[in-house]
Amino acid sequence: MPNPPSGPAISVTGLRKSYGDKVVLDGVDLRVAEGTVFSLLGPNGAGKTTMVQILSTLIRADGGRVRVAGHDPARDPDAVRAAIGVTGQYSAVDRFLTGEENLILMADLHHLGRAQGRRRTAELLERFDLTEAASKPAATYSGGMRRRLDLAMTLVGDPRIIFLDEPTTGLDPRSRRTVWRIVRDLVAGGVTVFLTTQYLEEADELADRIALLDHGRLIAEGTADELKRLVPGGHIRLRFADAGGLESALRALGEGYLDEDALTLQVPSDGSVRSLRGLLTRLDDRSIEIDELSVHTPDLDDVFLALTGRPDDKESVR
Template identity: 75%
Template sequence: MAAEGLRKAYGDKVVLDGIDLHVPRGTVFSLLGPNGAGKTTTVQILSTLITADGGRASVAGHDLAAAPQAVRAAIGVTGQFSAVDNMITGEENMALMADLHHLGRREGKRITAELLDRFDLVEAAKKPASTYSGGMRRRLDIAMTLVGSPRVIFLDEPTTGLDPRSRHTMWEIIRDLVAGGVTVFLTTQYLEEADQLADRVAVLSRGRLAAQGTPEELKRLVPGGHVRLTFADPAALAAAYRALGDGAAADEEGLSLRVPNDGSVHALRSLLDGLDRAAVTSEGLTVHTPDLDDVFFAVTGRPGNDKVEAR
């Protein structure tokens, strides 16, 4: 999946201002951003729900503008709000999706049974979806999305409102999908979720991409990374401080030394080589790197100025 110069505006409100994306097949790509940044609009464009005002994109090898029907046949979409019909059973929801995909009766029943089993919904299959918990409804929602065997799945904030256990279950489902070769385009409000799942992350801010890379690459953009070294006695701490003292901060009571470091292999090797040259042994080493929360606030600004997303 790829996009180049993607633009969208509603009147004089510019929602997307020329964004470029590249999503390798069989990976999780996470799009982050505050409310109003353009995340949902991006999903709607790439899933053919709305058209872009400018730029080009291809999904599952098909040009978005030239072959929208081919794109639709290759994708699945799970939006912020569940598409489950609460008035009918889980099994009937699945059968409805099978009919929409023009599957034969026998094939529809086979796929429905397989997916209900895969998502641990067999016992609840004949109960109205209105009786399902939030996590069960979300699992059913994704199971319905998979009826058409999509190669690309758009998950727009799939775990919003779920409890921690249900959220972790959803993470395992997403990992299993990717292990099976599916490409997942994920938007989320939970930065830990992107950190856990995404191969690559992009951060949208005011309609533009403020940062893009692997989670580890993005964390290294933000200052504040350091290594904490602990020592057996004050003499060892003093010797380490002399060897690594440029920017280091000693805690004499805790017998520890805080050394600025980005946590990369090269930087850690250089630090340990410095200790070896000084013939100093550290009792312990802990690497502290900025997390995606730090990255998010560094590139989008602190809360307080966010606008409510209208679309």
């Protein structure tokens, strides 16, 4: 196993890349902490694929400083490749080979000895729940099984950093959740995951930090909760047993959208514990009883649309 980086798993400063007059990456800065999931989102043409290609040594940057596992991809690509694994959107599985044969092939490509390669293959087949299907051609696998095999193949070389490009595209909900569990297990073991996804809920579910790339620039970065607080629309919805309680609450709070038919009051809020505590204290001081309370915050779809000005359909976030 390659030695883990002493600093961040990935560090990028002033990254630039152009194709002719087309600027694809325009001075991007980012840091990915070791043992975390970092998700990069952005509309088509934002520069996500180019970013991953640079970080994984497939193309060279025009400028800026890049370190992956402590190494410069341009000057020491072999050291970077020894530390990373890449799972693309489209499976790299050979459909005519069995699951076991696919893994043994990867072990050979990583120059593992025969005995070590077979041990590693057996470990991964068991880890990814593929032992029973090991001797069957990959062409007979379901989409979820092929994706699990694809991830297992990425792990043959025991990488410390994994680039996942839209890992659950086309999978059914159960298979998607299986992949999510695998990603969480990898991170719990110290692996760093750099994730691009077309599913905003996937980034919300998995990522420790999320960056939004648009027109070659990072326009926002933070945790999912931090990004959600960047856009308006958060509120606390209160429902009361009678009109008297509803009117008393409106007077006590001094603001809110009143729905007399539903006996509800919608109060603007960032959804934080501090905001909720303050609201409840003001109502409690006046002995106003609440029948039902719910907190509503913007989701990542709202963030994406507000910050990029584009519809948040699937085509926009690839």
